[in-house]
Amino acid sequence: MADHIDFYFEFSSPYGYFASTQIEALAAEFQRQVKWHPILLGPMFQATGSAPLVDIPVKGQYSLHDMSRTAELFNIPFKQPDPFPIATVSAARAVLYLQKKNAGQASELAKRLYHAYFAEGRNIGKTEVTLAVAEEVGLSAAELQDGIAQDDIKAQLKQEVNDAMARGVFGSPFMIVDGESFWGFDRFDHIRRWLQQKS
Amino acid sequence: MADHIDFYFEFSSPYGYFASTQIEALAAEFQRQVKWHPILLGPMFQATGSAPLVDIPVKGQYSLHDMSRTAELFNIPFKQPDPFPIATVSAARAVLYLQKKNAGQASELAKRLYHAYFAEGRNIGKTEVTLAVAEEVGLSAAELQDGIAQDDIKAQLKQEVNDAMARGVFGSPFMIVDGESFWGFDRFDHIRRWLQQKS
Numbered sequence: 001m002a003d004h005i006d007f008y009f010e011f012s013s014p015y016g017y018f019a020s021t022q023i024e025a026l027a028a029e030f031q032r033q034v035k036w037h038p039i040l041l042g043p044m045f046q047a048t049g050s051a052p053l054v055d056i057p058v059k060g061q062y063s064l065h066d067m068s069r070t071a072e073l074f075n076i077p078f079k080q081p082d083p084f085p086i087a088t089v090s091a092a093r094a095v096l097y098l099q100k101k102n103a104g105q106a107s108e109l110a111k112r113l114y115h116a117y118f119a120e121g122r123n124i125g126k127t128e129v130t131l132a133v134a135e136e137v138g139l140s141a142a143e144l145q146d147g148i149a150q151d152d153i154k155a156q157l158k159q160e161v162n163d164a165m166a167r168g169v170f171g172s173p174f175m176i177v178d179g180e181s182f183w184g185f186d187r188f189d190h191i192r193r194w195l196q197q198k199s
Numbered sequence: 200m201a202d203h204i205d206f207y208f209e210f211s212s213p214y215g216y217f218a219s220t221q222i223e224a225l226a227a228e229f230q231r232q233v234k235w236h237p238i239l240l241g242p243m244f245q246a247t248g249s250a251p252l253v254d255i256p257v258k259g260q261y262s263l264h265d266m267s268r269t270a271e272l273f274n275i276p277f278k279q280p281d282p283f284p285i286a287t288v289s290a291a292r293a294v295l296y297l298q299k300k301n302a303g304q305a306s307e308l309a310k311r312l313y314h315a316y317f318a319e320g321r322n323i324g325k326t327e328v329t330l331a332v333a334e335e336v337g338l339s340a341a342e343l344q345d346g347i348a349q350d351d352i353k354a355q356l357k358q359e360v361n362d363a364m365a366r367g368v369f370g371s372p373f374m375i376v377d378g379e380s381f382w383g384f385d386r387f388d389h390i391r392r393w394l395q396q397k398s
Contacts, residue, residue: 047257048255048256050255050258058246058247058364059247059370069389073389073393078386169258169259170257170258183261184263186385187265190272194268194273
């Protein structure tokens with residue numbers, strides 16, 4: 001079986017959300033699995049001297065429009081959330097905690113959290129909202145609350161971000177396929193072409 | 200007849216070059232013409248606080264690889280030029296000068312200049328190289344040399360850049376279709392979807 005596709009995403013990233021709705025279908029086209037990696041962009045932006053897209057003069061305005069239009073063109077439910085961006089440490093830790101028990105459940109939760117924020121406008125930056133979303137998909141909020149408070153989960157998230165940066169990840173979504181790096185939802189078409197030309 | 204597509208491009212932009220090889224085919228799919236707008240990114244980067252992509256830590260390395268890979272995936276002849284980026288004032292002025300006489304010739308020259316730089320590694324930042332390329336496509340180097348030295352052509356380029364910025368243009372390639380702005384070669388697919396959904 002061919003290697004999995006590494007899928008790096010930050011929960012506050014709209015293009016990461018768009019990618020989360022289609023990454024599994026893309027992988028399935030090529031008989032691949034997806035490995036979900038929640039990351040935090042904050043430390044990466046420091047390394048590249050970047051800022052959240054919407055804070056950049058001129059480009060920020062364009063980006064807000066591009067996000068809505070991209071959602072429309074690809075039929076993805078989307079409503080620009082407010083507040084935006086948000087801190088996503090709890091959401092990322094929740095996914096990491098679940099991954100140790102059940103990777104399938106963890107990616108389901110990731111998709112559900114993204115949808116809650118970008119389609120329903122629920123602020124998953126608040127731990128109680130993240131826990132409520134988890135409960136809606138049949139997980140135990142109490143267990144998850146304990147889980148994300150564990151020191152090893154906190155350390156693991158830091159480690160995941162460092163590992164990602166060591167692999168050259170600097171944005172969201174970011175996909176690594178057989179050692180080849182692709183940044184952005186707009187690179188899905190490139191991944192497809194690349195895998196087709198390879199095979 | 201539907202409105203033309205405004206195509207803004209900087210001669211030092213690899214993604215602008217990629218776009219230059221396909222913009223007319225894209226426009227033709229929807230019975231559109233292309234209006235070619237040579238611009239300079241320098242003043243725009245000042246407005247958005249941006250820097251040339253390849254100068255950005257981490258992202259720069261990725262971008263260099265993405266450029267070569269994009270060329271390969273879309274079958275576009277490409278060799279990362281050196282020096283890069285370059286000053287493209289003469290090339291931009293040459294296209295503007297020609298546009299007053301013959302828009303078709305001007306866009307042919309633009310495509311030829313892009314190819315000379317990004318496929319043949321010729322430094323079109325040097326005025327004599329730009330003139331030599333013009334001569335190869337049957338234009339008079341002497342006339343063009345006079346043309347690009349004219350005060351009104353110099354003023355026009357400044358005006359074009361200001362007009363573009365007033366329309367929200369901040370990068371290359373940048374397309375405006377029926378008032379809708381699209382930034383990047385990777386938005387060709389979005390333009391296609393957008394025009395299909397509109398019609």
